Amino acid sequence: MSTTIKMIAHKLSLSVATVSKALADSHEISKETKLLVSNAAQEMGYVRNPYASSLRKGRSKTIAIVIPEIADSFFAEAINGIEEVALLQGYHVLIYLTHESLLREQAILQDFRSGRVDGILMSVSEETNDTEHIKTLMESQVPVVFFDRVCEELNTTCVVTDDFESSFIATNHLISKGCSKIAFMGNSINLAINRNRVNGYIEALKQNGLSDYQNVVICGKDKEISQQIFADLLSGPERPDGMILSVEKLSAMLYQICEDMMIDIPSQLKVLTFTNFNMAQFLSPSLTTVKQPAFQMGKVAATALLRKLSFNNTLAEPETVILPSVITFRKSTS
C-alpha cells in the first residue's frame, strides 16, 4: 500500500492540512515542521501525484532541466539531486538535451514560452555566446536558475563550484610532482566555468614562473577532432608532461591514445580530470580527480527554483552559490 498524506499526518500527530501545506512548501508552515514532514515523507516512501496536484491548481507543476548532454556523470548526479527536491514537492521534471548546440537550445527555450513548464534549471551549451533567448524567456515570467555552466551576466541565481580555486590547486599539484609543461584541455571559451578554470591554471603557472609553457587547448564537441588534437600534441616537439582535463569524456580518449602511443601514465605524462566518475580509483593507473558536489548542486539549484515559484519570481534576490569541489590524489599524478 502506498503512503498517503493521512498516514504521515497520523504518524506525526499533525493535521492533514498542515502536512499537505508543508509538502507544498507553504509560507504558513514553519521551517521546523516542513523539515519534520519532509523527513517523515522520505522515510515512509511518500510519492506525490503531480497530476492530481496540477489539476487542482491549474498550473503545469513541471520544471525542465536543460543540459548539454547526458553521458556525463556530473549531470547524471546533478539530475538526481534536482529530482529528489522536485518530486517531494510534487513537481514533474523534464530533461532536455541541447547536444552543445545553441540553435537547439534556442528552439527548446522558444517551446517553453507556450507554458509547457513553470521554471527552468539550466547548464548552457558550449556554443552559447548569445543569451537573448534566455533573457526573453525570463522576461515572460518563466524563472531560470543556472547550475555549473552559468551565464554570469543574467540577473538570477547561479549554483557553481570553486572552479578557479580547484584548477589553481590542481595545477600546483602537478607542479609539485615535477611537471613543468602542463597543458589545459577544455571546451569552449564561451563558458564562464571554462574561463574560471583556465584563469586558475594560468595564475598557478605565473606564481611558479612556468608561464612560458602556457597551453590552453580547446577540444570542442567533435570526437575525431579531439583525438587528432591529442595525438598532435603528444607527438609534437613540445610534448606536455602534465595534463588537466576539464571534461570527463576526454579521460577515456587520453587513456586510449596513451596506450596506442605507448606513453606511460604517470612516468611520462601526469593526468588529472574534472569528473564525478565513480570508478576513477579502479582505473589503471587510478585517476586523480577534481570532483564537483553534483548531487548537492542539483539540490541547491532546484530548491532555489522552487522557492522562486512558490513565492514570486520578482521577490527572490539573484545570488551566486559557490560549493567546494574535492580533489583526490591518485596514481595518475604520482
Added chain:
Amino acid sequence: MSTTIKMIAHKLSLSVATVSKALADSHEISKETKLLVSNAAQEMGYVRNPYASSLRKGRSKTIAIVIPEIADSFFAEAINGIEEVALLQGYHVLIYLTHESLLREQAILQDFRSGRVDGILMSVSEETNDTEHIKTLMESQVPVVFFDRVCEELNTTCVVTDDFESSFIATNHLISKGCSKIAFMGNSINLAINRNRVNGYIEALKQNGLSDYQNVVICGKDKEISQQIFADLLSGPERPDGMILSVEKLSAMLYQICEDMMIDIPSQLKVLTFTNFNMAQFLSPSLTTVKQPAFQMGKVAATALLRKLSFNNTLAEPETVILPSVITFRKSTS
C-alpha cells in the same frame, strides 16, 4: 548563419515544398528523395525548429523517453540514438525518470493523457508487475514502443537484445575458465530482460552439470542492501568463484568490496558485467563485458515510434526486434 530548408532545396535542385515534406517524412515523397534530403540536412547542419512546426500542425511534436535512471551508460547511449532520429524529424524529446518506482511511472503516464506528448519510448521500472497504466495510455491513442526493459504481453513494438544467448555465452565462458560456483547478480524478476538472462545462465549450468550451485541473487535498487548482499555472499561458506553482474552499477560496488575484503579478481573471483561503460578496458583488472548495441537500439525504437506517428498507430504491426550484443573478454575473467 544557420541552414534553412531553402538552402537545402537549392543545393539539391529540389523545390522548397519537396524538401519540407521529405523532412516531415510525408508519404508523398519517395524513399530515395527522403534519404537524399536527410543526408544533405545532416551534412549542412540543419536543425528544425519544432516549435514553428507544431504551431502549423496543432500537434505537440514531442515524444517522451521514460526510463528508470540516468546514471547508466546504456541509457545515455540509447538516448543519443533516439535523439539523432527524432531531432532530424523535428521532434522535441523529453526524458522522464521513474527511479525504479511503479508509482512514479504511473503518475508520469497519467500526465501524458493530457496530450503533453505524441508518443512514448519506454523501458519499465523494476517494480512494474502491473501494466494497466501502459494499456490505458495505449488505448487513448498514444503509441508506446518499448526498448530494453519491455513488457512482452503488450501488443506493440519491442526492441531488445539477445539476452538469453549472451547470458548463456557469458556463463559458458566463466565455466571454460574453471569456475564451478557461478552467481548471477540481477535486479527484479518482474523484468523480462532479467528473466531471459537468468534462463540463459541456468541453461548453461544445466548443460555443464553445474546446477548444484545455481545462485540467482536479486540486488534491488537500495545501494546499502546490495552492498550487504555482496558482503554476505563473499564471506559465506559457499563463496562463488565467478559472478555475472546484470546491472552496470554493481561493478563499482563489487570492485570496492573485493578491495576491502582482499579478494583478488580474477584469481579468486572471476567477474563479467553487462555494461556499455567506455572505460572497462582501462580498469584494474580490465573488465570482461557484454555490451548491448544501445545507440542502435535507440535509433530503431525511435524510428518505429515515428513511423507509428506518421502513418497511423493502428496500421503498424507489433513486432519484436532483436539486436545482438558484443562480448569482450578481458582480464577480469582470465
